[in-house]
Amino acid sequence: MTFRIRAIAAAWMLALCPLAAHAEPAQEFMLENGMKIIVKEDHRAPTAAHMVWYRIGSMDELNGTTGVAHALEHMMFKGTTSLKPGEFSARVAALGGRENAFTSKDYTAYYQQIEKSRLEAVMALEADRMANLVFDKDEFAREIKVVMEERRLRTEDQASARVYEALNAAAFVAHPYHHPIVGWMDDLQHMTVEDAKAWHDRFYAPNNATMVVTGDVDAAQVRALAEKYFGKIPVKSIPVTRPQNEPLQQGVRRITVKAPAENPYVALAFKAPTLRDVEKDDDVHALDVLSAVLDGFDNARLPARLVRTERVANSVGASYSSNARGPVLFVLDGTPAAGTTTEQLEKLLRDEVRRVAQEGVTEEELKRVKNQLIASQIYKRDSVFGQAMEIGVMEMTGISHKQIDRIIEKLGQVTAKQVQDVAARYFNEDQLTVATLVPLPLTDRKPAAPPAGLRH
Template identity: 70%
Template sequence: MKLRIKTLLVVASMLLAPVIALAAQTQEFTLKNGMKVIVNEDHRAPTVAHMIWYRIGSVDERNGTTGTAHALEHMMFKGTKTLKPGEFSRRVAQMGGRENAFTSKDYTAYFQQIEKSHLEAVMALEADRMANLVFNKDEFGREIRVIMEERRLRTDDQPQAMLYEALMATAYAAHPYRNPIIGWMDDLENMTVEDVKDWHDHWYAPNNATMVVSGDVDPRQVHRLAEKYFGKLQPKTLTRTRPQNEPEQKGIKRVTVKAPAENPYVMLAFKVPALRDADKDEEPLALDVLAAVLDGYDNARLGARLVRTDRVANEVGASYSGVARGPVQFILDGTPAAGTTTEQLEGYLRGEVARIAKEGVSESELKRVKTQLIASQIYKRDSVFGQAMEIGVMEMSGHSWRDIDRLIARLRDVTPQQVQAVAQKYFGDDALTIGTLVPLPMTEQSKPAAAPALSGPLH
């Protein structure tokens, strides 16, 4: 299956569809210990999404400790002073709910989807493991082996995932985004239970957490319950790591990965601006739209020309996510068709951006693209969980949930001239990293299986 380089959320399209105006139904308050609570009312069904977001992810790790944030996510299900290993999940299941967790470069989040009468119970569970997690050496030993197997199945045995990992490690010389969220295998092999405990003790605090509650709730009740279960927890002194800013790139970088695979594959990563100021930044919004023009709907430019018309590629894509704590990339990727080399496909992908840089996009095409993107968001905004995800990602990336509606309005105002301008400015050689997958012969043992859904937390 083709690896599409998008985040857990496709933030570019996340900003588009105002099916429900969040500002009209959302309230925010902060507990005395610094914990932020955001309540999004949606009374269409008697369900609630309850999420705890910690503003700590793999970006905060140091060399030699990669994978710690994700390893702690796993350990959060392994028991507290009052709960046995696995009991958290069993209790949520007994409520008829579902729960899980995920780690990203910028944050770690835990969630439960439940019938509204169980909100107090899951709040109590989350507060308990924020403050009272138990770190058992044997449990950690078992879980780190699960994580290493997860890495083998989802990265080491997946050629395109291996290429993406190598691409990021090459594109970034200094910034921690060069490291995989799950961690390098050597770091996992040398990780100790003390490493994970130190991470929890330092970063899992109310003043580094945001609670998002979305669904059929009364904000006053949520406030009362948050005070009851989290208000008594003490804040901690948070010392952020040094920024490790990325030095300026001054020429094309290349990396090649050889692995058993059915087809070659190529990825082009261009360093482009991230969204920093929701009121003023224009280029990130234009890059959002450029990605949609290239690959935002069924008849977008890359697929229409390179796959269906010219038949030089079997699959192609473009992606950009400007909402992040660190630097971001605009990715073009594709699998060449028979008779086309990866080098030729590089030229074809860049040629489509160059065409926009030279000729621009018409008002009618831009309108069509925006209509498609808005339509694609209807089902997500119809979900209380989807709304909670929107809020959480924005908050963890250094923005406010209030920016979501504002960005929707600003994105609708992006002009053809702005799209053409970013196509002209950011797609030269000096900020480009190219990754190429060279397929090796495959045996039955080397065929990459579809990455399974492992038991335990997501990442």
């Protein structure tokens, strides 16, 4: 049985990834307690990726407890009623596997990569900490210090991270994307073990989770194992979080960040549409293509003109990801070369988008860009773990994994006129937030060592 895909997607699958063309489609099951199970068989190597995704992230936090989703992620490795702190990781290592976790604005996920015969063992471990996590006050006190040091290391000591934290806080005034995933330092300093426990008690339930298993597995056996280890975990009444919709922006917002850095930097963030309906949201697919036109391959417009030809920037970029539970941004950014100011580079970046809006793109350029973009989507499937990630992100952001191939088709159908239209529609000042880094002198202080217990 092959993927039910049509036209361009099928052609690309065969041309670029022949092995994937013979893979089985993902199968989906639902346990009686509401836990979704998605299994994607791929028998090219005797390995498997096992992931449990919770549809809860930093966007669901309340003021005063920002960072609690990430803090709980750390506590998930600190023991259950049957495991000592650190024993979860030790057991996975003893099985020859790798494991970790990550928290985003939209979700929290836990994973193990293992030899296929070890799947049952890691599934039992994951079910245990969903149902039987222990919250020790002393363990939490130690771990929240690790989280605070992680914030210092990855945000406060990194100029670019400080810029993007400030950028999000300015771009989103009402929506909880305003807050950093790691949390504000003051909230971390006042966080308690009860906060973490309440988060787990409220949201960590089978009916708020999706298991994704990919690799050399049998879907029926995975379903049976899921029933065995997760099926007995009781349903919880999951609170419905309020939308906190972002009000309409009226006028450009500007912020300045001063931090030790070698070079100035500027980032322009434009409000852009989120993918909600694969069939109807044509602007989303056109913006994906526009992002690739600007910065999707070696000879894309931004680096070709501003870095290599005019040499007014040391680096430039464009980024856009439409998969999210909340609002998204289309970002243009760059580091100016000597003799160029951030104000000048800001104008030059916007000029490139205006050029597309006014002149469009040629059919040859469009074809080349779409080839690159679609190929990058398909190459991700070379990895068993990459397949699990793709499925999980789609599901957590409200798009069925069954639509993955249709998105590739839609990208292939984007026209030059659609690219020109979105370049004209979404890049005005009423949707723009600009963050500028003003570099301060670098100190002679050596970077701090990563905190003990830092997981990802």
